[in-house]
Amino acid sequence: MTQVSMTVNGKPVSGEVEGRTLLADYLREDLRLTGTHIGCDTSQCGACVVHVNGKAVKACTMFAAEAEGAEVTTIEGMANPDGSLNTIQQAFQDHHGLQCGFCTPGMVMSAAALLEENPKPTEAEIRDYLEGNICRCTGYHNIVKAIMAASGQDVSAIAAE
Structure with a gap:
């Protein structure tokens, strides 16, 4: 198990993950941010796109441990501060x-x-x-x-x- 810490949608988060845990799985399963969809597991469909340090990344192609210290934004973090759609x-x-x-x-x-x-x-x-x-x-x-x-x-x- 590996300890990971990152900022997700402006909030610091941390947890233990297996080295093979994909960022998409960490977001969905550990953090319960299920807006990041997994459609293909082969980096073909783009349903899992998130932003890591301001860049679009397919979260099914990145291990959670690779996001150590990163700023991650998911679809849940895209709404306006009052909760309205951006x-x-x-x-x-x-x-x-x-x-x-x-x-x-x-x-x-x-x-x-x-x-x-x-x-x-x-x-x-x-x-x-x-x-x-x-x-x-x-x-x-x-x-x-x-x-x-x-x-x-x-x-x-x-x-x-």
Whole structure:
């Protein structure tokens, strides 16, 4: 067993984990932050994206011990301080960027990372950035529209699909 300490969603946490414990499993099972989804166990789907020290990371590809001392943000940490949806989350709701919701936490976390790097991405840039995130329901159109709206761009001319 290995002792790990990190800050998750602004709160210090620590615990003992086996060396092979993935960050996704530590977040879900030990910390009960179940918004980080595990969809594939092979780093293909992006449902487990979290931010580690400000960078988007697939939590199924990182051991919990590797996050020692890190700042980790999960989907639960994305809401505004009053508990309301943040701009990206609200845009996903407003523009129907979700259906079953399974991929949504990873999509929101990836979108936040993209908008941090590129505050006004084009549709092509968004689609390229989301290449590592799989959605089996939406066809991506409204996800892209939601991210563009969250960036403050006018999406009124983009038809709903």
